[in-house]
Amino acid sequence: MIDEIDKRLLSAVQTDAQLTAQELGEVLNLSPSQAGRRRQRLEADGYISSYRARIDPKRVDLSIQAFVQVQMVSHTPEQAKSLSRLLETSPEVVSGWTLTGDADYLLRVFCKDLSALNVLIHETLLPHPAVARIQSQIVMDQVKPDSPLPL
Numbered sequence: 403m404i405d406e407i408d409k410r411l412l413s414a415v416q417t418d419a420q421l422t423a424q425e426l427g428e429v430l431n432l433s434p435s436q437a438g439r440r441r442q443r444l445e446a447d448g449y450i451s452s453y454r455a456r457i458d459p460k461r462v463d464l465s466i467q468a469f470v471q472v473q474m475v476s477h478t479p480e481q482a483k484s485l486s487r488l489l490e491t492s493p494e495v496v497s498g499w500t501l502t503g504d505a506d507y508l509l510r511v512f513c514k515d516l517s518a519l520n521v522l523i524h525e526t527l528l529p530h531p532a533v534a535r536i537q538s539q540i541v542m543d544q545v546k547p548d549s550p551l552p553l
Contacts, residue, residue: 416550
C-alpha cells in the first residue's frame with residue numbers, strides 16, 4: 403500500500419523524473435535520505451517502472467502522428483502472438499492497446515511523412531495474415547499533451 407506522501411512523490415516524479423533526493427525532500431517536506439528511500443522502495447515495488455525523456459517528434463523529423471485501428475481476421479492465439487511480434491518490431495508503432503468493440507487493436511504511430519505512413523499501413527500491417535481491416539486517423543493537433551496519471 404502507498405500513503406499520501408508516496409502519492410505526492412509519484413506525482414512529483416511524473417512531472418520531473420530528474421528531481422534529486424534533495425529537491426524531492428523539499429517537495430515532500432522530508433529529509434533527502436527519507437525521500438530517496440521512498441523513491442527506491444516505489445521503484446523496487448514496481449510503482450515506478452522506468453524513467454524516460456520526452457522527445458519533441460517534430461524536432462526529430464516525425465511530422466505525422468496517427469492512430470491506427472486494426473481489425474483481425476481471426477482471434478487465434480497464434481495470430482495474436484504473430485501480430486504482437488510485428489507491432490513490437492515496428493519502430494513507428496510507439497504504443498498499442500487491445501480493445502473491445504469493432505477494432506481489436508489501437509496503435510499510436512509516428513512517421514516522417516504521409517508516404518512513410520502509407521508504407522507502414524500497406525506494406526507492413528495490411529499484408530499480415532491476421533489483419534482484416536485497418537482504419538487510420540491522422541492527428542491534426544494535440545490539444546492536451548500526454549500528462550501524469552491522476553493520483
